[in-house]
Amino acid sequence: MYSTMQDVPLLISRILTHGSTVHGQAQVTTWTGGEPHRRSFAEIGRRAAQLAHALRDELSVSDEDRVGTLMWNNAEHMEAYLAIPSMGAVLHTLNLRLPAEQLVWIINHAEDRVVLVNGSLLPLLAPLLPQLENLRHLVVVGPGDRSVLDGARARVHDYEELIADRPETYDWPELDERDAAALCYTSGTTGDPKGVLYSHRSLYLHSLQVNTAEAFALSTRDITLPVVPMFHVNAWGLPHAAFMAGASLLMPDRFLQPAPLAEMIETVRPTIGAAVPTIWQGLLAELDAHKRDVACLRTVVIGGSACPPALMRGFEDRHGIRVVHAWGMTETSPLGCVSHPPAGVSGEEEWAYRATQGRFPASVEARLIGPDGAQLPHDGTAAGELEVRGPWIAGAYYGGAQGEPLRPDDKFSPDGWLRTGDVGTLSPDGYLTLTDRAKDVIKSGGEWISSVELENHLMAHPDVTEAAVVAVPDDKWGERPLATVVLNQGATIGYEDLKAFLGERIARWQLPERWAVIPAVPKTSVGKFDKKVLRRQYADGELDVTLLA
Amino acid sequence: MYSTMQDVPLLISRILTHGSTVHGQAQVTTWTGGEPHRRSFAEIGRRAAQLAHALRDELSVSDEDRVGTLMWNNAEHMEAYLAIPSMGAVLHTLNLRLPAEQLVWIINHAEDRVVLVNGSLLPLLAPLLPQLENLRHLVVVGPGDRSVLDGARARVHDYEELIADRPETYDWPELDERDAAALCYTSGTTGDPKGVLYSHRSLYLHSLQVNTAEAFALSTRDITLPVVPMFHVNAWGLPHAAFMAGASLLMPDRFLQPAPLAEMIETVRPTIGAAVPTIWQGLLAELDAHKRDVACLRTVVIGGSACPPALMRGFEDRHGIRVVHAWGMTETSPLGCVSHPPAGVSGEEEWAYRATQGRFPASVEARLIGPDGAQLPHDGTAAGELEVRGPWIAGAYYGGAQGEPLRPDDKFSPDGWLRTGDVGTLSPDGYLTLTDRAKDVIKSGGEWISSVELENHLMAHPDVTEAAVVAVPDDKWGERPLATVVLNQGATIGYEDLKAFLGERIARWQLPERWAVIPAVPKTSVGKFDKKVLRRQYADGELDVTLLA
Known part of the structure; x- marks a missing residue:
C-alpha cells in the first residue's frame, strides 16, 4: 500500500545546504604549520557553489564525470567533497601513498578528465602525467612548484583563480539518491585495484549513522579531527557527517607527524580524532615525552588495523583520553563496527569488550560462513568468514565506463552479500572478534x-x-x-x-x-x-x- | 551513473531483528502499579514473531491490512509496533482520548479488520462495537472485564492464548521501503480526522535521526521513558529508535499521574523521558512536594505544545534535570526541531535559545511563506507560515482503501511542501520561534x-x-x-x-x-x-x- 510521505531523495547537496546555512558558523580549520587557516561552513558553502560553477562552465564537467582529488585533508578538499557530488559528478579520491603505476592505472580506469591536486603533491603527480590518457585539466590547490608541470598536455589552473568571481549559490540538481557520488579504489594486494562507487544514499545514511550515539555522536559541540586521509574511505565518513551535524573540523593537511599533531590538538582543541594505530602510537609517544594539554579530546577512534591493547590503555591511563576501536573497509563505507562496551560492564570485562572489533549497527547485517559454506552460530566460538549486507555496503565494483559492474565470486556471495575476507567470531550480543584473513x-x-x-x-x-x-x-x-x-x-x-x-x-x-x-x-x-x-x-x-x- | 552499493531496503523488520539479537539483553519494563514487568528485547522479538504468525494464520491478516491498537504504552504494544509493519501489514494506533464518534469514524475509515485492545480499555471500546463496520477480530491484551463484550459480532481472542505455541521466528518479507508501515490520524479541530501513512523508509530514517547526538542520542546506556502515548505520533518515534539502538524502555502503561511517574522513575531509573508540558508540570509539583531520587534522568523532552520557561527552569534549578524543548506534528513523524543551544553560549543567551522550538536536522528543509505567498528571509524577524519538506514529512493524507491520497490546498503547497499551519520566524542559524497558528x-x-x-x-x-x-x-x-x-x-x-x-x-x-x-x-x-x-x-x-x- 502506498504511504503518504514525501518522496525526497537523500542527497549530498542537502548536507551541503544544511551545513552551510543552519551551521554556517561552524568552522573548517586547516593546519598550515604556521597560523591555522579558518573558514566557516557558510564560506565553504559559497566556495563549493563557485567550484561547481567553475567545473561546469569552465572545465565542462557534466553529470557522471569523475573528478579526481589528489589532496591532503584541508578546507579545499572539503569543498570538493561537497561540490562535486552535489552537482551530479563523481568525487574520485586518489590515494597519494599508492605506487605510481597503481595511481596511473586507477586514474585511467576511472577516466578522470579533471584532477584537483595540492601544490605540495605536484612532484608526485608530474612524472605520471604523460601516462594519464583522459586528463584534460589539472587544478592546482595551494602553493607548490608549478614548474614541474611545464610541458604537460593538460591545462593547468589555479584553484583560487578558477573559482574567483563565480556565483556563490548553485541550483543543485534533484538527483536520484542511488546515483554515484564518490569513487574510492581499494589498494588490493592481489590483482588490479577495485573501485567502490558510493551513492548519495549510501553516503547520506552513513553520515546519519556516524552521528548516532552508538557510533561517534558528532554534534555542534564537537571539533572533529580526521587524521585518517580523505582519500581513505572518505576519511571514514567524518567530513560529510560533521558537515551534516554542524561539528567543526580540524584538518591536518600534510602535518601528520606526532609533534605537529600534538601542537594542533593543543591549539585548536578538537574533541574527537580518528586515525590508524601507527599515527596514534606516534602521538602517544610524543605525549608521554612532552607534556601537552590534550584534555579537549573526548574520544580517539582507532581503525584500519587491529589496535594494540597497550595503545588503548596508554591513552586512557596516562592521558585520560578514551580510545574507541572501530572496524570497516573500503567496501563498507566503512562503518562497520564500533567497540563501545555494553551497558553495565566494567574493569577487565569492559576491556575485553573494547578489544573486540565492536558491534554492527542495525543497518549492517552480519553472518559467518564456515569452511563448508554453511552459516555458523553467533556464539562467540564458531569462526567463519564474515559476510555483510546493508544499504552502505558494496554489492559490486566499478567496471569502468563501458563495463558492467564487477562481482567476483571471492568478493560477493551468490545472494549478494559482501565477503569481507576476514575470519572471526560473533558473540551472542553481536561483538565481532577477527582472528585472521580468510586467505591466511x-x-x-x-x-x-x-x-x-x-x-x-x-x-x-x-x-x-x-x-x-x-x-x-x-x-x-x-x-x-x-x-x-x-x-x-x-x-x-x-x-x-x-x-x-x-x-x-x-x-x-x-x-x-x-x-x-x-x-x-x-x-x-x-x-x-x-x-x-x-x-x-x-x-x-x-x-x-x-x-x- | 550507477553506484555499486547494495540495494537494501530500510525496513522495520531490520530494527526488529537487530534489536532482538544484538541487543537481546535490553529490556522493556512495563509499570503495573505493583511489581514492574520486565521483558527482554530477545523475548519481545520471539513474541513479535508469534504475533505475526497468529495474525496471518489465525486472523488472516495479509499485506496492507490495517491492524488497530487501542493500547497504553506497554510491552505488548511494542510487540505490535514491530510485528505488524514487519509482516507487511499496517499498524494503526488509535487515540483513546478521542471523542467516541471520532474513534468510530477513524476505525471505519481505516477499515480495521483487527483491533488489539488493552483489557483496561474495554469499557471505552465496547459501546462503539456495533458501529465498527469492518471489525472481525478483537484481541484483548491483559486483564479487564470481558463481559462487556458479550454479544459482540467480532470474534474475541485473548492475546496470550492467541500467540502461545506459535513459531518464535518469522521469515519477514523483503518489502519495498516505501510501503506503508503505520497509520496515525490527526485529531484535527476542523473537518474529518486525516490519516498520515508512515512508510518503512520514513520510520527507519526517523529512528536514525532520533538516535543522533543532535536529537536524543539513544544508546545502550539509556533507559527511555516515553510518557507520550504510543498512539500520539508513534510516541515521537522513541519505541522504534530505542529498539534500534538497544536502549531499554520503561513503559508507564496507564499510570500517567505524577505520583506513580515519580515512583517508576525512582525504581526503574530511566535516563530520558518524553511528554507534553502538563505531564511534566505535574511531575515537577510532585518532585517539589516529595523528595525523590530522580538523578537518573539526564534529559526530559518536552513537546506537543509550547513549554513554559518556568517549567524548564524548575526541573533544572531544583532537580538538576535538563529539559529539551522539541517541536513536531503528526505530519512530521514528528521530528521536527530540537532546541539544543549552539556551542559556546551560556547564561540568558542559552536560555533564549532553549526557549525556541529549536533547529531542524539536515533531512528536514524549512521555509517561511509570507502573507503574499513569497518566501521570507531567515533573519529572526520576518514571520511567515512554516512549510517543511523531507523524507519523513507527509506529502498527503490517506484517502481510504478505494480513494486517492488527499492533498488539500491548505495543507500542501503546489510544489509539495507541508504547510504546518504554524507561523513564526527562523533565525540565520536555523532556530524556529513559533508565534501563532496561521488560522489565528x-x-x-x-x-x-x-x-x-x-x-x-x-x-x-x-x-x-x-x-x-x-x-x-x-x-x-x-x-x-x-x-x-x-x-x-x-x-x-x-x-x-x-x-x-x-x-x-x-x-x-x-x-x-x-x-x-x-x-x-x-x-x-x-x-x-x-x-x-x-x-x-x-x-x-x-x-x-x-x-x-
Whole structure:
C-alpha cells in the first residue's frame, strides 16, 4: 500500500545546504604549520557553489564525470567533497601513498578528465602525467612548484583563480539518491585495484549513522579531527557527517607527524580524532615525552588495523583520553563496527569488550560462513568468514565506463552479500572478534585453523622473535599448518619443545607437524608478513622443514 | 551513473531483528502499579514473531491490512509496533482520548479488520462495537472485564492464548521501503480526522535521526521513558529508535499521574523521558512536594505544545534535570526541531535559545511563506507560515482503501511542501520561534499581526485576567484585530488606556481599533481558547464592541 510521505531523495547537496546555512558558523580549520587557516561552513558553502560553477562552465564537467582529488585533508578538499557530488559528478579520491603505476592505472580506469591536486603533491603527480590518457585539466590547490608541470598536455589552473568571481549559490540538481557520488579504489594486494562507487544514499545514511550515539555522536559541540586521509574511505565518513551535524573540523593537511599533531590538538582543541594505530602510537609517544594539554579530546577512534591493547590503555591511563576501536573497509563505507562496551560492564570485562572489533549497527547485517559454506552460530566460538549486507555496503565494483559492474565470486556471495575476507567470531550480543584473513586461514579437514592465533602463541615464547604460520598442501587433510619461526639470538630450543608449548594452549588437531627455523619472516613494503613468499619457498623446497609425528 | 552499493531496503523488520539479537539483553519494563514487568528485547522479538504468525494464520491478516491498537504504552504494544509493519501489514494506533464518534469514524475509515485492545480499555471500546463496520477480530491484551463484550459480532481472542505455541521466528518479507508501515490520524479541530501513512523508509530514517547526538542520542546506556502515548505520533518515534539502538524502555502503561511517574522513575531509573508540558508540570509539583531520587534522568523532552520557561527552569534549578524543548506534528513523524543551544553560549543567551522550538536536522528543509505567498528571509524577524519538506514529512493524507491520497490546498503547497499551519520566524542559524497558528493570524494589508503576541502583551497588564485577539473583516485592510479582554474583578481601566499600554510594546499599525470586554474567553474541551466562537459572536453582533479612532 502506498504511504503518504514525501518522496525526497537523500542527497549530498542537502548536507551541503544544511551545513552551510543552519551551521554556517561552524568552522573548517586547516593546519598550515604556521597560523591555522579558518573558514566557516557558510564560506565553504559559497566556495563549493563557485567550484561547481567553475567545473561546469569552465572545465565542462557534466553529470557522471569523475573528478579526481589528489589532496591532503584541508578546507579545499572539503569543498570538493561537497561540490562535486552535489552537482551530479563523481568525487574520485586518489590515494597519494599508492605506487605510481597503481595511481596511473586507477586514474585511467576511472577516466578522470579533471584532477584537483595540492601544490605540495605536484612532484608526485608530474612524472605520471604523460601516462594519464583522459586528463584534460589539472587544478592546482595551494602553493607548490608549478614548474614541474611545464610541458604537460593538460591545462593547468589555479584553484583560487578558477573559482574567483563565480556565483556563490548553485541550483543543485534533484538527483536520484542511488546515483554515484564518490569513487574510492581499494589498494588490493592481489590483482588490479577495485573501485567502490558510493551513492548519495549510501553516503547520506552513513553520515546519519556516524552521528548516532552508538557510533561517534558528532554534534555542534564537537571539533572533529580526521587524521585518517580523505582519500581513505572518505576519511571514514567524518567530513560529510560533521558537515551534516554542524561539528567543526580540524584538518591536518600534510602535518601528520606526532609533534605537529600534538601542537594542533593543543591549539585548536578538537574533541574527537580518528586515525590508524601507527599515527596514534606516534602521538602517544610524543605525549608521554612532552607534556601537552590534550584534555579537549573526548574520544580517539582507532581503525584500519587491529589496535594494540597497550595503545588503548596508554591513552586512557596516562592521558585520560578514551580510545574507541572501530572496524570497516573500503567496501563498507566503512562503518562497520564500533567497540563501545555494553551497558553495565566494567574493569577487565569492559576491556575485553573494547578489544573486540565492536558491534554492527542495525543497518549492517552480519553472518559467518564456515569452511563448508554453511552459516555458523553467533556464539562467540564458531569462526567463519564474515559476510555483510546493508544499504552502505558494496554489492559490486566499478567496471569502468563501458563495463558492467564487477562481482567476483571471492568478493560477493551468490545472494549478494559482501565477503569481507576476514575470519572471526560473533558473540551472542553481536561483538565481532577477527582472528585472521580468510586467505591466511588453514583449511584442515573441513575445519579452520587460525594462522594468527598460532603465531601469537608462538611469539609469546621467550625464545621466539617472530613466527609466521602458513597453509601448505596435505594429502589427507587438504591443508595443514607450517610453522616458521625466527629464534632469538643464541636460543637453542627444539621443535618438540615448541610444539609442546603450543599444545598447552590450543587444541591437539591444530598443532603443526611441519616446522622450519628461518632467519627472518619475509615482509611486504608496508611491513606486513608476506605469506605468499613463504608458501612459494615451501613449494620450491627452499625451506629446511622438519616433520614431527 | 550507477553506484555499486547494495540495494537494501530500510525496513522495520531490520530494527526488529537487530534489536532482538544484538541487543537481546535490553529490556522493556512495563509499570503495573505493583511489581514492574520486565521483558527482554530477545523475548519481545520471539513474541513479535508469534504475533505475526497468529495474525496471518489465525486472523488472516495479509499485506496492507490495517491492524488497530487501542493500547497504553506497554510491552505488548511494542510487540505490535514491530510485528505488524514487519509482516507487511499496517499498524494503526488509535487515540483513546478521542471523542467516541471520532474513534468510530477513524476505525471505519481505516477499515480495521483487527483491533488489539488493552483489557483496561474495554469499557471505552465496547459501546462503539456495533458501529465498527469492518471489525472481525478483537484481541484483548491483559486483564479487564470481558463481559462487556458479550454479544459482540467480532470474534474475541485473548492475546496470550492467541500467540502461545506459535513459531518464535518469522521469515519477514523483503518489502519495498516505501510501503506503508503505520497509520496515525490527526485529531484535527476542523473537518474529518486525516490519516498520515508512515512508510518503512520514513520510520527507519526517523529512528536514525532520533538516535543522533543532535536529537536524543539513544544508546545502550539509556533507559527511555516515553510518557507520550504510543498512539500520539508513534510516541515521537522513541519505541522504534530505542529498539534500534538497544536502549531499554520503561513503559508507564496507564499510570500517567505524577505520583506513580515519580515512583517508576525512582525504581526503574530511566535516563530520558518524553511528554507534553502538563505531564511534566505535574511531575515537577510532585518532585517539589516529595523528595525523590530522580538523578537518573539526564534529559526530559518536552513537546506537543509550547513549554513554559518556568517549567524548564524548575526541573533544572531544583532537580538538576535538563529539559529539551522539541517541536513536531503528526505530519512530521514528528521530528521536527530540537532546541539544543549552539556551542559556546551560556547564561540568558542559552536560555533564549532553549526557549525556541529549536533547529531542524539536515533531512528536514524549512521555509517561511509570507502573507503574499513569497518566501521570507531567515533573519529572526520576518514571520511567515512554516512549510517543511523531507523524507519523513507527509506529502498527503490517506484517502481510504478505494480513494486517492488527499492533498488539500491548505495543507500542501503546489510544489509539495507541508504547510504546518504554524507561523513564526527562523533565525540565520536555523532556530524556529513559533508565534501563532496561521488560522489565528490577522492578515492586515499584506502584513501579518500575531494574535498571540497581542494577547501576551494584554495579559501582562495588571488589570487584565485574560485576553483573546481574533481577526475580523475590515473593508480597507482585509482583516483587523479585535481585542477581547476579561478584566480583573473591580478593575475599571478604559480601552484608551489599554491601547496606550499596547502602543508602548508593539508597532502602531498593529494596534486594534475594535475592543470588547467579555466575562470569560470561550474554551475548547481541552482548555484552549476557542476563537471560532469569538469570531461567530462578533459576526452575529453578540459582542459589545467599542471602536477607537
